[in-house]
Amino acid sequence: MDLEPKEMEIDLSPFIKVYKDGTAERPFASPNVPPSVLDPITNVSSKDITISSEVSARLYLPKIADPNTKKIPVLVYFHAGGFCRGSAFSPLYQNLLNQLVSKADMVLISVDYRIAPEYPLPAAYEDSWAALQWVASHSVKGSEIDGEKEPWLIDHGDFDKVYVGGDSAGGNIAHNMVIRTGSESLIGGVKIYGAVLCFPYFCDSETKEESLEYKIWKLVYPSAPGGVNSPLINPFADDAPNLGKIECQKVFVCCGEKDVLRDIDLRYVEALKKSGFEGELELADVEGEDHCFQLFNPYTEKAQSLISSMASFIKG
Template sequence: MASTDTTKHIISEIPPYITVYNDGTIERPRQAPTVPPNLNDPNSSVSSKDIIISQNPNISARLYLPKHPTQKLPILLFFHGGGFFFESAFSKLYHEHFNIFAPQANTIVVSVEYRLAPEHPLPAAYHDCWSSLQWVASNQEPWLTNHGDLNRLFIGGDSAGGNIVHNIAMRAGSEALPNDVKLLGAILQQPFFFSSYPVGLEGVKLKSSDHDFYCSVWNFVYPSAPGGIDNCCVNPLGLEAPSLEGLGCDKMIVCVAGKDGIRERGVWYYEIVKKSGWKGKLELFEEEGEDHVYHIFYPESVNGQKLIKRLASFIHE
């Protein structure tokens, strides 16, 4: 009789972010701890609560409402970063960020808890985030009904979440939302895009190990992607990519950081949207001395505050 190897061993990993074992266990050492919402914290200028968007599939969100709103507020549907395979809308990192962002931007935030790879490979996250947008547009939640202005609906996200923003905005250009709701704007913060070929100064700036890392992340989270790293979801000019002229929003801001390894991709995306024939208002914001998602890690820093103020202006202008 052949012996069966029952020793626990690694079957895939992206060090130091995630390790998958043959017994099905998964370790995410860089995952920030989760924290509860604050519904009635007297020391906070924002209230937060968790809601269920869908039970099949399992999609939820954390809502942030600035206290004592005197008028209808814009709504920001936000998709967190983390490479599509870690982080959470309920993590301490994002919770603290939105406790600062929501009241300063005077905006209702719906931060989506979408399904993660590898348990749920892409395109699961894209489907979840589209369902979340449909849910917001259907206007079933009291905070949104009583205090939200669906004529000022935005989507936003950092890193992998910025990639999701692009894909959701493209879908919004070809599929109608409930109640004929339209997206007003899109906010991409250091968005994750990549391809088999370098863009901008990547050929000079990126080491081969960096290139391999970004490719390995994509192959890990979307192993069945047609075209691999040139799939149109990660390379907007890639395999069977629809024209960016079809982006379904009226304005967009792309935020990049000078020290970020994917800075060139953000600038490249801005340039190809600008040349696409899309009729919306397009902006590029760069903080030269900062690294990837600095504003999420340090929202109270000088440059974190600078970006929050710029995004608040973008939302309200």
């Protein structure tokens, strides 16, 4: 017997479809891949861990030749997907982050936060903050977060060089994590040293209602105060925190010539320059490339150049 077709509520094909029974369909979603004991190309190891009942992550560590070597930077990374698709365990991120970790010589924590519409925002923000606090908890003994500590972080992490970063929605999350540390402290007094915002997903009052970026925000955070004028998605909103008070030492922003978000990302960079931000600011505006191009094919010349620029920023 043929089943009756489900009734559609929101159709953002080919990105996502949401049905009235609450289920979602994500076309072309990548299957998860396992971590690598030692990647043969990059010599980077990875493993999966559970942070809480809601949050898991994949950890990456470069090959350490000398166990007595100095501590290395820590990057907490948030994946792309418009807050409604994507995973820290996808092959796209396994390929990209193996290369980034190898080039930057750092410990990386790729956070698998909950996604909408099953878990509308602010779930992803809260999960990301919980992950960041978990990382910070490794900086002190007897910290406020219970549970077994992760030896890769304890043995190798430099908690004076903690970065946050991400692509698209992940770049938005990274921005908001930096903003949040301006009003809430991390365990052990850990500070975010720098932020890597790749093609960050922002909207503003000029974002058209018919645009995909507007529709996605309405889907993932239907109760957002102010809609696209929420400071979470609109860093230029009247009630958004002053960008000049961002408390990290350096910010890296990248965008692409063909990216629909390029104009707003460049506006973000200009606003940061004019805000009184006193840290280091670096922009990579990649000619001829589209949104998150390095994620889909990290082996092209331009992708390799961008990954190297990100790594240099973190090592510098």
